[in-house]
Amino acid sequence: MEQSVIRLQEIVQKRKHFELGPVNLNIPQGYVTAIVGPNGSGKSSLFRLMLDLSKPDSGQIEMLGERIGNGRDHLLKQKIGYVPEQSIEMDDHLTADKKADFIRKWYPNWDLNLYRELLRRFDVETSLKLGKMSKGMRRKFDLAVAMAHQPQLLMLDEPSSGLDPIAWKTMIDVLHRYMERGDRTILMASHIVDEVRRLADYIVFMVHGRMLGMYEKDTLLESWYVLYLDTGGSDREGIELRSLPGLCGMEPAGGKVVKVTTCEARQAEEWCASQQLPITGRQKLELDDILVLLTERERLRMQA
Incomplete structure (x- = not known):
């Protein structure tokens, strides 16, 4: 693997009904890594930990060479684009342009021309209030905003949720173009097999809060x-x-x-x-078949 842009060392987070970890994971620079697993496996929890939106009980996280959790990460986050699984409801009263005008103040590299081009490609109606948008249009707007400052690291939690087939194909093309420079990185969580197949270079399998392994995609598919x-x-x-x-x-x-x-x-x-x-x-075997087998193996391990 190349240089790592994300390092997780012995990350553990315990909640009343769920325990995540221990997770050890290195995300390589210049590639697309997909975290794949059933609902409730800990994918979104892992994203929130990386962005310091929640705290681990133990372990260390580094993003782009900086330690997470020191309270001085605003400069680091200017290099990251993030699309959460659920849109932020408190923004529903804003129009798309009003939300973008607010966000751009925090990103010195905000590219207005790129933002407008992404809106055009995604066919987003910017005069609508966010709360009045369909789920798919809101998703397209969130993608455009996350990419408009040309981040080094793009973190996407179920990026195609709500997208129709045409918008999905546009998203795939936009993300491929984003990666063309060779030094950018995408970390995504997805349950869409074709999405992972088309985008990912590496695949991380997660089940019940445990990481079952990280695999190079082509090698994985030729092995099962x-x-x-x-x-x-x-x-x-x-x-x-x-x-x-x-x-x-x-x-x-x-x-x-x-x-x-x-x-x-x-x-x-x-x-x-x-x-x-x-x-x-x-x-x-397809990716979903492999995940089923790995999940069953983990279930049997937990019962043993």
Whole structure:
């Protein structure tokens, strides 16, 4: 990985009905990292901790090389753009332009031309009060405001919530263009599989407040497969399928064919070849399938 723009070390936050962590995470500069997990897994809580909107019970957080929580982070936040999962209701009485006029005072790098261009691309009606906007239009406005000061780090919590398909495609294009310089970073939380597939370079899986791992996206998708193995024939009797590398699941698939799931596809295929075990079919797993398997593995771990 490249230089880290975010470092979380042994972060723990305890609440009455939820515990987050311990989380250790490094977010690399110049890439898009997506945090993926079911609702209630701690994604939004993690964002609030990074922005010092809530406090951890223990651990340290660094953003863009600066320690979070020292009370002197206003200059740091000028380098960050943030779109929360829920829009701020107290701004509902303001028009889009009034809200932008207020926000721009806090950002020396505010680019009015970029702001107007983003509004045009997203087709935002700026004369409307924010509370009168549809959920999708409000989301587009929030994205435009978060990007108008050309932040080094863009933090997006469920960025496409409420967007129609055309607006979603526009957002994908806008974010790709934002990353073209090579030195900017996006950290996003999303449950939209196609969104993660199109944008992310790295994927972080979270379940029940725990981080299950961080993976390079392309490597991850090439590693998780379902294989169909022909176990028939006297020359293959006695083969112990539980020795298959990366085995995550196994079930009969009809006749003497066994369906196995592996997170180490290349090693598993090499093992099958060494055992003279024919592979009759292969199926690549999608991100949502991988998340389901990781979630089930975590559930079983917690029950043990």
